[in-house]
Amino acid sequence: MALDVIRAVLFDKDGTLFDFRQSWGGWTKSMLDRLAPVTTGPLAQALGFDPQAMDFEPDSVVIASTMEEIATVIAAHVTLPYPQVVALMEEVGKAAPMVPAVDLPLVLGELRARGLRLGLATNDTEAPARAHLAGAGVLDLFDLVLGCDSGHGGKPAPGQLLAFAEAMGLPPGQIAMVGDSLHDLEAARRAGMVPVGVLTGPAPREKLSPHAEVVLDTIAGLGAWLDAR
Template identity: 40%
Template sequence: MAEIKGILFDKDGTLVDFHATWFAAGDTLAMRAAEGNRERANLLMEQAGFDFETHRYLPDSVFAAGTNADIVELWYPELDLAARNLILADFNSFTSSQDAATPVPLAGCRDTLTTLHARGLKLGIATNDSTSGAERTLLALGVAQMFEAAYGYDAVANPKPAPDTVYAFCDLTGLKPSQLAMVGDNRHDLEMAKAGGVGLAVAVLSGTGTRESLTPLADIVLDSISDLPAYLAGA
């Protein structure tokens, strides 16, 4: 653990409560895509990975692990690229706005980040949300000053599960991939960690992933990031 000098965190489901934060925003966008038809909007929500029976997003679904571009492509398959890009710009603007969602931090999030930052670890965000959305979340949580950078899907050529964000963070900080830990609640997070040669792939059960879906790709599975400081300290 002494070799770990930096940590990349996924955002939704890792730092913030994904279900509490994003249901209303996802539903609003589905209603737009359905032109106000409630039944059609529900079908779009289910198509993207929302389970109305449990009122939760499904592991590794487009909602849970994909980008805004993935959702636009799924919901507007009949449109050409130029038209989808216009809708994508609107999606990005909405999800980055104060009206979209109020980030609900997971229990212990701020205290954990404060502890890790105080130890001198370099912290970053790797999310398939937009970069502006990630930056807004960090500001809303009051932790932006602890982070070296936030990388959304639009900050790199290839988003998760590609390793581009790992390399970008290493270029910024001067760290090697082997000196990083990647922490996330979805397989995309762990697949990026493996593809980028990250030193430690940490799965957390605070989001949409399950122990069964995450264990094959993780070096360690924790209940939440609250367990991370003790684990890194070797406790």
Template identity: 45%
Template sequence: MKLRADAVLFDKDGTLFDFGATWDVWGGEAIAELSGGDPGLQEAMAISAGYDLTDKKFRPDSPIIAGTNREAAECLARALPGQSVEEVELYLMRAAAQAPLSEAVPLVPFLAQLAALEMALGVMTNDTEFAARSHLRTAGVEGMFDFVAGFDSGYGAKPDPDPLLAFSVATNIAPDRVIMVGDSRHDLIAGRAAGMQTVGVLTGPATEADLAPLADIVMPDIGGLLGWVTLD
């Protein structure tokens, strides 16, 4: 069987896990807890984070969606007198590890099918590695990946291509034989800069129009990858 690539590198939030179902409710709860229930602080934090308190979801232009855990902490800390960025960052790391997960597709059988094609698999997220591993462990798939990295793993963060190239080095697979799969422009910009094939998915806030200019193909979710990766 001929394949388009020898490896797949996934983003996490909005790609392996549906963004809205996983993070929208969690975001409201985190804002409520950090504010101590103060309505004024909640409103200020929501504005800074691009979060709609009425609809209980992140706006598509939220800086938190594709940002790192540190950047999310900086957004929220700006509206929190008396709390440092470091304190908010630690809270978010621990709270994010407990977020309710909604798999974009049933991950165990999906990843097993890719592994059966002898493809190397990895995850690179702008979340922390701690939260990433916690989420993958909860989903029962951590051991199915050859590489797991967060923005704090020492390789950098998307849209920089360096963390993607670290996956290529770790697996000894040339970048042009790697597919980068993500739900944001950050993911695809990084993939293109790394010389990888790029696949956009619509399980995050971005639209097809947002992703199409940077993607070889845009799919409703990662499930479509199984048919696309095989050439015969």
């Protein structure tokens, strides 16, 4: 059976466009430093983060959860009310130094030159996501940016993915969902999109491969994969 032609690519953000450990290790350390005076328990342990190694446990809530879910964990270990925790997370998130996984203007520009529509579906909130894309000089390459607060929920639910397909006027089977976590690949399966894994996040190839049509080292391999496909 012939495969559908890919006409659009929907990206996860953290661990896909940006190197997860280098980017979110800094964010998590900044949050711990800012919250230290109001903590009531071992917050780093609750977040599954080692501040000395600047690395995460495989099951860390920071890796694939929505910002609301992470905020709930943090709020249980500080004296600040939940809304203030969320506001602080957004403040620190917008300023977090994101480290691109590849040359994003080059790679994404080449995909646009192929005529592909591009989108972002992240479990981060929309405002920091836009700030991160703008900081990398690629915001204008995206047709649609969706965060967990954009009205369609978060992954692994398929709401963001289906909203992108509808906005682009494309059947889900003509869209590749690219991500570094099982949340991303599960969302792709539930939406009927083509699941593509990348290794710029915490998950190893053997964990992603059973759930993806292909697992690439980075998104730089998308062009060659599209040609071979």
